Amino acid sequence: MNPTARIPICNEGTEGTARCFSADSFAKLQSIMYRKTIEKGTVLFWEGDPADKLLFVRSGRLRITKTSDNGRHITLYLLQNGDLYGQPDPSGKPVHSFNAEVIEPGEIGLIQMADLEVLLWQHGDFAIEFMKWMGLMHRMTQTKFRDLMLYGKSGALCSLLIRLCNSNGVPDSDGTLISLKINHTELADMIGASRECVNRMLSEYRKENVILVKDGYLVVKDMDYLRKICRCESCPKEVCRM
The missing domain is CATH 2.60.120.10 (Jelly Rolls)
Incomplete structure (x- = not known):
């Protein structure tokens, strides 16, 4: 070409x-x-x-x-x-x-x-x-x-998950599946955190039934939980995306 x-x-x-x-x-x-x-x-x-x-x-x-x-x-x-x-x-x-x-x-x-x-x-x-x-x-x-600056690592991760749902989310029987396969290290690089920190937070979200992993893909089950943690300002999807 x-x-x-x-x-x-x-x-x-x-x-x-x-x-x-x-x-x-x-x-x-x-x-x-x-x-x-x-x-x-x-x-x-x-x-x-x-x-x-x-x-x-x-x-x-x-x-x-x-x-x-x-x-x-x-x-x-x-x-x-x-x-x-x-x-x-x-x-x-x-x-x-x-x-x-x-x-x-x-x-x-x-x-x-x-x-x-x-x-x-x-x-x-x-x-x-x-x-x-x-x-x-x-x-x-x-x-x-x-x-990244105002709501700590947990708020930044919740905001990131919402953005990923807006950019790459597809409807799923359990919630919204993020169609982009992304590992914990890559998630950490998006919020300036360590991989261990992201592992710990995602483990807590799974225990709270907020997310689950399906065939290697993240599924968000409780979007309201994420919005509460990151003080979501309900920005339009054109802004709240990756």
């Missing part, structure tokens, strides 16, 4: 964070994308690299992480089909604040900032929708830092 081939405009409905755009605006955005295949384990960018592109996830899955002072990578986003990501900054030469690693192979669309600026100048309706997308991304980041 030619990584520089233009992506044709498709008639697919928008998903993920790209829902901020109308069908017409999304078509304009896709018209300036360039296709690129991604392989598992590839790092698309590191903190400090030039942030001169947006990326749109057409298939596969990405992990956006922040490096702590001790060198640990804390997972802030799990990007999947339909998610648009980038750090546009009108001041000077923007750089990435996070790292992006491919955890499931697939395909992305790359959008050069210079091409994006032309669209913003030419189409006022697109510019307004782009501002809405930027506002959504900022709010998602703020709520995740809130979860």
Whole structure:
């Protein structure tokens, strides 16, 4: 596959964070994308690299992480089909604040900032929708830092489970099954805790009949319990997601 081939405009409905755009605006955005295949384990960018592109996830899955002072990578986003990501900054030469690693192979669309600026100048309706997308991304980041800082590890884990249900949940006879297979170490990396701490909290939730494990997948049985622990503010699902 030619990584520089233009992506044709498709008639697919928008998903993920790209829902901020109308069908017409999304078509304009896709018209300036360039296709690129991604392989598992590839790092698309590191903190400090030039942030001169947006990326749109057409298939596969990405992990956006922040490096702590001790060198640990804390997972802030799990990007999947339909998610648009980038750090546009009108001041000077923007750089990435996070790292992006491919955890499931697939395909992305790359959008050069210079091409994006032309669209913003030419189409006022697109510019307004782009501002809405930027506002959504900022709010998602703020709520995740809130979860990590204000309500302790238990509150952060409960919030994480709710977000995973909103992003990857499917109805199950016992509640909501999180269709993404995720281990305790990965959960710990998402809330800045140790694996032992997550093991202990999940064991307590199982005893309280709040969650269960079915064929290696987590099932949330009592969503109200989780909402109470993390002081859920009933954010819309567009914000309360991974």
